[in-house]
Amino acid sequence: MANHPPSVLDVSTEAWRLVAGIAAVLTLASLSGQVLRIVVARSEPHALIDNLNKRINSWWVIAIIVGLALLGGSGGVTLLFALASLAALREFVTTEVPARCPRALLLSACLIIVPLQYLLVWHGSYLAYTxxxxxxxxxxxxxLGQLSGNAEEFLSRTRTLRHGLLLCVFCVSHVPALLTLHVGGDPARAGWLLVFLLLIAQISDVLQYLWGKLAGQYPIAPKLSPSKTVEGTVGGIASASMLGAGLSSLTPFTTVEAALISLLITLLGFAGGLAMSAVKRRRGIKDWxxxxxxxxxVLDRLDSLILPAPVFYYVLRYGWAD
Known part of the structure; x- marks a missing residue:
């Protein structure tokens, strides 16, 4: 079995600066949200401001959960993303109306396939989990469809489950798989690369939302996601890429490499989010x-990781891993 350190992050100066920076941003966001609630909404119900404050409160919870998982080492991180994949797979399959996936297969996927995939990741069995x-x-x-005697109907009924396993489980499992990589001879480096991926992908989402609310005018894909604008997308991606360049000290990348890889993460995150928005629109739902x-x-938060996670993993594996 692979050797797993007790914690995937070292308590370094950069670590405390990063924690302090995230806490400061969330604190500022919380204070701003309360000011808007009092000054603009006058403590009355306000759809936009109330939604903003809900988002901020949820980010506090997400940040704490991810932080605790990181402190729990590779086991904690793997367990967290296994649970996230389970929730996301359930959302992806059950929002299909009418639900066509056989219940027994869905239960088998949740109770056997998902745990086995993440056990393989935790074990570090590269060939097996890929x-x-x-x-x-x-x-x-x-x-199995051929053996059922009606392959066409079977494949039609399991199409959503097959897509869900690839997107919600296989792709997402590459996030904790980052901890199996050995980069630069530093056991903690893989943990910081995981944090780098999560921060850039999620902050890009947040910044695209904020830029869109502040300066958005022209929809970028009105038929798929009417709320996404050209200004919000460009502003969010550019801002997150600059942030990635500023975090290069946490990675084996130069400043330019960090900026370019951040740009790749944000572009893939945008593409993944747009693709999942298309699925939601086809199903007639707003959220997963x-x-x-x-x-x-959960899938509304994971959609920006579905494409970047495996790409980032393989870029690291074949470009920087020992």
Missing amino acids: TFIPSLVFVGLPL GKLIPGHGG
């Missing part, structure tokens, strides 16, 4: 769920 779900989706389930106040479901 081929298990793709083999199941592209070979195993089609073969209601678990996270102000944000929607």
Whole structure:
């Protein structure tokens, strides 16, 4: 079994600065939200301001949960994303109306396939966790369909489950898989790379939202996501990329490399979010769920990681890993 450090982050000067920076941003956001509630909304119900404050409160909870998982080491991080994948897969499959996936297969996916995928990741079995779900989706389930005697109907009924396993489980599992990489001979470096990915992907989402509210005029994809604007998208991606350049000291990247990789993460995050918005629009839903106040479901927060996570993992594995 792979050796796992008790914590994936070292308590360094950069660590405390990062924690202080995140806490300061969230504190400022909370204070700003309360000022807006009192001054603008006059303590009365206000859809936009109330939603903003819900988002901020949820970010506090998310930040604390992720922080505790990081302190718990690779086991804590793997468990957190396994639970997130379970919730996301359930949202993805059950929001299809009418629900066509056989209940027994969905239960099998949640109770067997998802835990097994994350056990393989935690164990560090690279060949196993990178081929298990793709083999199941592209070979195993089609073969089961042939054995059922009605392959076409079976594949039609399991299409959403197969897509969900690839997007919500396989792709997302590459986030904790980052902890299996050895970069620069520093055991804590992989933990900081995971933090780097999460920060850039999620902050890009937040900044796109803020830029869109402040300066957004022209919708970038009105038929798929009417709330996304050209100004919000460009402003958010550019700002997050500059932030990534500023965090280069946490990574093995130069400042220019960090900026370019951040740009790649944000562009892929935008593409992934837009693709998932298209799925939601086709199903006639606004959010994937209601678990996270102000944000929607778990998948509404993970959609910006679906494409960046595996790409970032393989860029690191073949570009910087020892």
